Amino acid sequence: MYDVINIGGILKNKRYSRLGSGVVPSSNMDEVGQGNQALSELSEDAQKELLHLCEDQFSQLEELQNKILLCEPNQGENTQEQSINRLFATEAEMKQWCTMEPRLLAGNPEVLLKAGKEEMLKLCSEIEMSLTCCEKKRDKLQETKELELKWLEEKKEVLMVGIDHVARLKEQNEKLSEHSVMLEMKENINTLKDYKEKLIKSLGYILEVHVPPLCDDLNTNKKNIRNGLNEDWISLSEILELLMNKILGTPHDPYVTIDSTFWPPYVELLLRHGIAVRHQENNFKIRLETSF
Numbered sequence: 001m002y003d004v005i006n007i008g009g010i011l012k013n014k015r016y017s018r019l020g021s022g023v024v025p026s027s028n029m030d031e032v033g034q035g036n037q038a039l040s041e042l043s044e045d046a047q048k049e050l051l052h053l054c055e056d057q058f059s060q061l062e063e064l065q066n067k068i069l070l071c072e073p074n075q076g077e078n079t080q081e082q083s084i085n086r087l088f089a090t091e092a093e094m095k096q097w098c099t100m101e102p103r104l105l106a107g108n109p110e111v112l113l114k115a116g117k118e119e120m121l122k123l124c125s126e127i128e129m130s131l132t133c134c135e136k137k138r139d140k141l142q143e144t145k146e147l148e149l150k151w152l153e154e155k156k157e158v159l160m161v162g163i164d165h166v167a168r169l170k171e172q173n174e175k176l177s178e179h180s181v182m183l184e185m186k187e188n189i190n191t192l193k194d195y196k197e198k199l200i201k202s203l204g205y206i207l208e209v210h211v212p213p214l215c216d217d218l219n220t221n222k223k224n225i226r227n228g229l230n231e232d233w234i235s236l237s238e239i240l241e242l243l244m245n246k247i248l249g250t251p252h253d254p255y256v257t258i259d260s261t262f263w264p265p266y267v268e269l270l271l272r273h274g275i276a277v278r279h280q281e282n283n284f285k286i287r288l289e290t291s292f
Helices: 002-019 026-040 044-071 079-099 109-210 214-220 236-249 264-272
Strands: 276-278 285-288
Touching: 044 109, 109 236, 236 264, 236 285, 264 276, 264 285
Parallel strands: none
Antiparallel strands: 276 285
8 A cells, every 4th residue: 555655664764763874865755755745644543553553564574684684694605505595485485475365454444545545546647647658659550540541542543643654555556566567568568569560661671672562563564464474463461461360360260261362472482481381171271380
């Protein structure tokens, strides 16, 4: 009990002063003041009873201290044995305290009421301190929570912006890929067209130089008509054009039927140089030789 302890401190200091010390330690000055205040608030009978109990307790304490001083071992004994003896003594004291039932130092209701009030006030102050600490901790956790929620919202916004940016990049990449494919196809088509024109020009030049049209010979030499030349014969370039159109238009049936418009030397020229081949079953049909 808080008051009993304070009053006990007063009696202890008084006993020290009677023994001749004459000086009260500074660490006990607060306890002395609190004990005097608590003692003054009690009635005279309660004070006498409490002082009597404290005198008895301190007298028993002095007797026990004297017995301990007399029972202390000499300095010359083995320190290991001293440690073992102290361990046994501590264990015995612990067992005694465990079996001992607590009892009140005083039976006066006034003293108990005062001590209970002091203990309740002390407990209330400790609870208030704990409550203050919990509130501060709660406020700190609330601030931390708000900061974490704000940080989470910022991260969500950054994530959404990143997702939108990735989607835009994918769309741009798809558009660029399609556009690049279209440009590449156009370039290839233009290249093929240029190559085709070059081939046609080269073929036309070769035919014009080495195989002139029959109509020119017919116009320049009228005697050829009497020699059996037909004006309906088509030129070699026209025969080649017919063969190419046929193989491109109907690749499953690339053969062209030889009629009276085909000059036999031209047909023989194409066959001998591997430019055209005859049908296996019909000798009056020819087609272009595959070059791949």
